[in-house]
Every structure is written in structure tokens, then in C-alpha cells.
Amino acid sequence: MAEIVYLRLKKSIELSVMQQVQLKDIAYISTSSPKKRKLEYTPIYRITKKDKNIVIIDSFIIIDHLNNVYDDLEFQLIGPTQTIIRINKSKKSPSIVLVSCVWLLLFIGAAMTIMNFHYDVSMQEVQQRLHYLLTGENNDYPLWIQIPYSFGLGIGMLLFFNHWFNKRFNEEPSPLEVEIYNYQQDLDNYVNHHENKLNDTKPPT
Template identity: 20%
Template sequence: MSEKSSRRQIMSDTLYLQIDQNVEVHHPHVYLQDVAQLSCSNSKVLNRCRVLPVANLEPGKPGRYVFSVVDLIELIQKKEENLDISALGEASFLVTYREEAVKSKVWTWVKAVIICMATFFGTAFAIMSFNNDVDLTTLFGQIYQQVTGAKSSGFTILEITYSIGIGAGVLFFFNHFGSMKLTQDPTPMQVQMRVYEDDVNTTIIEKVERGKEQ
């Protein structure tokens, strides 16, 4: 009777896998706990599954590798035959292998300065191009002359408020100034970077899956 009960208990064990679309690892020997969040009521089964080898990547060759959840389930079932598996999340996912790099504060500051300069001059060029296309100087001069009756000197209240408004608008739009944020919502830049990352991951996965079908 006790043997039947133990069998029922073994059959009732369920392993839950939650996998993100892109998982980053820093060592070539990839285990199940590196690519998925695991949950199981049986701690012994959980510990065995955590250290289950998934892949042995080639050391010194970072890259992105596509894996299928079905392959993971088959791999687990070979080791745990009486285990029920419930996969949550993506059907296929990427494993991004990057070697752990030694961070240099000097290089980090150099990259930050380069990005800031590129952003500043790029934005300034875009604003000046827009102002030149719509001939904003002439437009402000006409508005100022119609309202005040005097000829604009090119440095009036319109130009001053317009300049202040551009700077304030940029801060409000990007919701970010140094380490300060106006709200806890993600900035438009963070949203666009996330969309770009999702598009790249989806493209890589679809490309690999189409190659398998051919």
C-alpha cells in the first residue's frame, strides 16, 4: 500500500519552467537553472533539475544560440521519467553567451562622454535643420512685428521662451535628467530599446526555425 502511495506521490510532482525570450550567460557550460526559473514541490527533484546540463558552448566564442522548450522538456523527461512538466513563457528562446569582461571605469566614462556628445550635437543639428526648413526666424519676426508694431531684433521674448520650451520639453518627454526621474514610468528611449530588442530576438529565432524547416 505504501508503495502505491509513493508512486502516486511521484506521479503528482510537477516541475514548472518559466523562460524569458533572451537569457544571458557568462560561462560555456549551461545548466537548466541558468536558462529557466524552476519551481517544484519536491525539493530533491528540483535540485536535480537545476544542475541538469543543457548545452556546452564553445569557450571563447560568444554568440546567440536558439533553444526550444520542447528540447528542454525531452531532456528533463530522460532524467525524470515520472515528472510532469509545465512550461510557461516562450516556446523558443535565445541564450546569449558573453564572457565576463573586466569593467574599466575610464572606458565607461569615455563611452558615456561619446554618447552624450553624439546625442547633443545630433539633437542640435536636427533642431537647427527643422528651424531652417520652416524659416522660424522670419516667422517669429513677423509675429513680433504684428503684435508689437516694432521690428524684431532676433532676440526677443519669442526666441527666449522657444529655447526654454525646447529644453523643458525634452526633459519632460524623456522623463530623465541624470539620476532623477519625474515619474516611475519607463522613458521613451527605454521603451524603444525594449521594442528593438524584442524585434531582434524574434527575427533571430524565426530565422533559425525557418532554416530547420528547409
């Protein structure tokens, strides 16, 4: 009776150019067979210069190749049916000048957004009215309200995004991270549907 090998493909991985893809790179393997270590190092695909940024390996190709190599094993797939390989090409260190320009642009854009929002909702008039209700006096610049409000606005944004540079305040993902995750999921689904380039690719023998 053939021994059963369970495979669960990884949804996406990152590898380097001109690298041979082995089974352990793209799948988790569970089996009691003594051939497990040999299975892990079974070559599945080799990344070459003709590959661009993304390569998709379909589970059917993997199972078909493994059945040809290991005729005494039975393979059962669990989970995702495709693995997306993102090819990391050598990247230069980002320019400090470019990073500074982008940071300055984002800072000015965020500041203008906040100021325009406050102008639209008449925040200054609201604070003046609040000052009058609490003190009975008119004041065009109620700093005792405006200064704490400004600090609170910044602190609230830090807590909302749950980050201070590389430090995370708690384990809960921020809304920005959730949106990035959803975007990545949609991107992966699109690539799986429209850019499966390995239909005609045969694994190495």
C-alpha cells in the same frame, strides 16, 4: 501517479563564457516535488568557446532531457518555447576620448537638426511676427520670446525622453525605450526563426 512540474522558460538571459547552464538559469520552476532543488541545478548546456554571441535553447530539448533524467516526474511547459542566451564576453572600459568624440558628434548633429528644422518652418519670422502682434513694434531679435523658447525646447526634450542622465522623472517609459524594446523583440524573433543552432545539440548526460 507522476508529480507535475511546471516550467516557464525565460525569454532571454545573459551569461558568461565557459559557464554551465542549469535549469534554474533559463526557467522558472513550480512543483510540490521534493526534487525541486535538484531540478534547479540540473545541467542543461555548457557554453564553450565555439559558441559565439547567441545560443538558443529549445524547450523540446529541455523536456526530452528532463524526461530521461527524471522518469517519475511529468513536465508541463508554460509560456515561451525558447530561451535566448546572450554571451557576455570580457569588455574593456570605453575610451574617454572615443566617448567624447561620439558625444560631440551627436551634439553637433542634434544642433544642426534643430536649426535646420527652425529654418524650414521660418521660426525666426514667426517669432518676429508674434512680437509685432503683441507690441506693435518691429524687432529682428525678440529675445524675450527666443530665450524662453530655447529653454522650453531643452526642458521639453528632457521631459519627452524622461531622463536626466541616470535619473528618471516618472515610471512611464520614454518613446526611445519603447522603440528599443520593439527593436529587441524583433531581433529576438529573427534569431529564433533563423539562428536556432541547438537543433542538433544534445544536453549533457
